[in-house]
Amino acid sequence: MRTLSSKWNTFSPDYCPHSPRAGHHHETSALLLEKEYAFEMACSNIRYGEGVTCEVGKDFKNLHSKNICVMTDKRLIDTLGVHMALQSLEDEKLNYKMFTDIKVEPSDESFKKAIDFAKEGNFDAFLAIGGGSAMDTCKAANLYSSNPSADFLDYVNAPIGKGLPIMHTVKPLIAIPTTAGTGSETTGTAIFGFDKLQAKTGISNRSLRPLLGLIDPLNMKTLPERVAAWSGLDVLCHALESYTALPYNERTPRPASPELRPAYQGSNPISDIWTEACLKICNNYLVRAVFNAEDMEARSSMLLASSYAGIGFGNSGVHLCHGMSYPIAGLVKDYQAEDYPTDNPIIPHGLSVSITAPAVFKFTASACPERHLKSAALLGVDILGKQKADAGLILSDRLCTILHDLNVPNGLKALGYTEDDIPSLVKGTLPQHRVTKLSPVMQSNEELAESLTEIFRASMTIY
Incomplete structure (x- = not known):
């Protein structure tokens, strides 16, 4: 390995200014009490334009997806956005199954229904069409079906859940928002109501964010x-x-x-x-x-x-x-x-x-x-x-x-x-x-x- 003789040897952790070994001997526990010094920027890819919903089939084909889980609210089935998306999948001869039992303002129980559907389907990709409820439900289904042995509270935000880091790889998820609200197509957050506490909580991790958000103004026309x-x-x-x-x-x-x-x-x-x-x-x-x-x-x-x-x-x-x-x-x-x-x-x-x-x-x-x-x-x-x-x-x-x-x-x-x-x-x-x-x-x-x-x-x- 290459080394530098200078005191500015950036390859050595001993000279990292924020390391416990950088000229002092703070224990890691003491370091954790210190203030943050960095931030990280992460978001989904997004594509904007009238009609981009029709491109989703080609996107999944380019990902070599074979079995797609489509999650949407049953009240949206007859809308233009869902019709365009499903037609695009069919044009590319892609297999898909639909889950429409989305609860507006999801609960832990409604999340679990979607998770069970995703586990049974053995999907290799996910498509969410709808508002924050559909997108967040789809994120949770992707997360837990990608790691079937996980307990539901493992990834729920602490102190309500364990807030464990997500170390496994989730499947590709494309999100198509039909409301101008949550921004869930860009974030790693999934919010739900925890019935036991009668309050909302969520799961928040960069791994949850969609691979792509398709931002199509045509889907705004029917918004009440x-x-x-x-x-x-x-x-x-x-x-x-x-x-x-x-x-x-x-x-x-x-x-x-x-x-x-x-x-x-x-x-x-x-x-x-x-x-x-x-x-x-x-x-x-x-x-x-x-x-x-x-x-x-x-x-x-x-x-x-x-x-x-x-x-x-x-x-x-x-x-x-x-x-x-x-x-x-x-x-x-x-x-x-x-x-x-x-x-x-x-x-x-x-x-x-x-x-x-x-x-x-x-x-x-x-x-x-x-x-x-x-x-x-x-x-x-x-x-x-x-x-x-x-x-x-x-x-x-x-x-x-x-x-x-x-x-x-x-x-x-x-x-x-x-x-x-x-x-x-x-x-x-x-x-x-x-x-x-x-x-x-x-x-x-x-x-x-x-x-x-x-x-x-x-x-x-x-x-």
Whole structure:
């Protein structure tokens, strides 16, 4: 092996500035208490354009796939996107089987049904068509069918699951989004409701991300108004939370090895580029896209914004809005969202995320007022002469205007909650370490519980 005599011998770990042996003798356990010093950028390949759905058959043929698992929501079977995708597979004479028992806002039980289907099918590739529910379900099916001996909780985020690193190879997965919302076509995250806890959690690892996302504006034409609203607000919160998350070099613990570095790493210079661009698009097109299905400029732009946000938050992470949304959705009483299935009460993800946003960003502004002011500016606010001390109120007011314009219900009370429910909502949020620990306001568990209580209380009504 080549060696260098200089003290700058980069081939020797003894001279790595972050090694336990670099001029000092920290034990590995001490190293893990130190702050992070690096971030890693990873996302799926994406292809954008009207009609790219029709190319998916050729993509699988080029991958030499022989047996494809297609996962989609049964309510989408008659849509243009599913028809184009299946026709493309048939044109290339590819074998496939369909799983359509996708639950909107998936649960651990609905994930397990999809996993069982994938294990029985012995598939060599996966295709997800739909919103975040279909894509996340397909990611989980791919993950566990690729390692059939794994226990379900092995890869679920700690402390709810074991949070084990994914060391095996998953099969190729191509994702075709039919909503402008989750950005799941670009991320290594799969979210589900854990019935036992009545709260959401997830699996987060770079290995889960699709090989390719096909971003086709034609699939936006049939998106119902309320689905466009809630998914669009998810895009907005992804970008805001990513941009204001704890900086990557303030995060602890530092991983002992690169493969242990989490997908959600904290705000960083590359994610910032994507989230800033996303916020500009949301300011220009979100409301237009919701209320005019024929406005293809707006709907196409929001589809791109969804992927922009996915690339951003998929590497930086989200924080309190998402952490608090999980028990809001999981503890739903009898709220029934328009344009969604009526078999069970449901608070759609984007609604559960955005309902606390005005109060959340009023709270977090003190930690990074410049970023909160910049966010307000990207959302169309004139911040010339505005004071840092007012950053939270300025951004909160702008968010309230957006929520009002999109006919968002007036706070948690409108979703069926009362102040008596706050302790349960706080309890459901506290285990969400994957996201709550990315809040820019660093607090102990006891301090966080007090802050969450106040944020939930402030979110009972928002107008």
